[in-house]
Amino acid sequence: RPTSPIRRNPAGNVERPMVQRLPEPQDVVDCLDLKTFDTPPYYSTSSESFRNTVEGYSAPQGGYDPVVRSLHNLAHLFLNGTGGQTHLSPNDPIFVLLHTFTDAIFDEWLSRHAPGIAVYPEEDAPIGHNRQFNMVPFWPPVTNAEMFVTAPENLGYTYEVTWPSEIVAAVLVAAVVSGSWRVPCVPATSARLRDWSRC
Numbered sequence: 162r163p164t165s166p167i168r169r170n171p172a173g174n175v176e177r178p179m180v181q182r183l184p185e186p187q188d189v190v191d192c193l194d195l196k197t198f199d200t201p202p203y204y205s206t207s208s209e210s211f212r213n214t215v216e217g218y219s220a221p222q223g224g225y226d227p228v229v230r231s232l233h234n235l236a237h238l239f240l241n242g243t244g245g246q247t248h249l250s251p252n253d254p255i256f257v258l259l260h261t262f263t264d265a266i267f268d269e270w271l272s273r274h275a276p277g278i279a280v281y282p283e284e285d286a287p288i289g290h291n292r293q294f295n296m297v298p299f300w301p302p303v304t305n306a307e308m309f310v311t312a313p314e315n316l317g318y319t320y321e322v323t324w325p326s327e328i329v330a331a332v333l334v335a336a337v338v339s340g341s342w343r344v345p346c347v348p349a350t351s352a353r354l355r356d357w358s359r360c
């Protein structure tokens with residue numbers, strides 16, 4: 162059966178100006194500041210919920226608005242092609258980078274807020290999303306609770322990210338030191354995996 166190419170038309174959705182831009186560093190700062198992991202109804206309509214905000218159904222400051230798209234969802238929709246359709250998006254290699262960075266934000270939020278498992282909904286979340294439910298389709302079974310942990314201490318990998326507030330500080334320091342206001346390059350995200358063969 163013939164295959165079709167990966168399609169991208171970034172910022173090209175003329176009927177939806179909201180998705181003609183990518184998320185901004187300040188959006189990540191705002192999202193990481195949210196104090197509450199999730200709020201009823203634990204769904205794409207939740208307001209003031211870190212979970213729903215990083216997913217991108219709320220404004221980066223947490224307020225739910227049905228027309229808003231931010232962060233993860235906005236990056237998908239900005240691609241405006243294969244990467245913007247849920248049933249196709251894993252075919253675009255950007256998918257891996259987008260979800261790696263989204264996981265890095267989640268890991269940073271866990272590290273900053275140290276929430277404890279009690280904040281994870283025990284019941285009333287959509288099917289598969291309560292605390293003790295297994296994450297489909299992983300095998301052997303692993304629960305949502307078991308993955309609600311920081312990566313470096315529990316999962317064997319570490320993200321190396323310069324978070325936006327640190328970028329602002331770095332820009333100011335560089336400007337003062339160099340006497341200019343030119344913006345230095347922002348380092349890319351990288352992940353360091355533990356070498357399990359040495360355990």
Ligand SMILES: O=C1C=c2cc(C(=O)O)[nH]c2=CC1=O
Pocket residue numbers: 217230234235237238244245246247248249250251
């Ligand atoms: O592939 C995806 C495409 C998405 C589109 C939205 C949206 O907010 O409309 N969200 C998406 C998630 C995806 O994973």
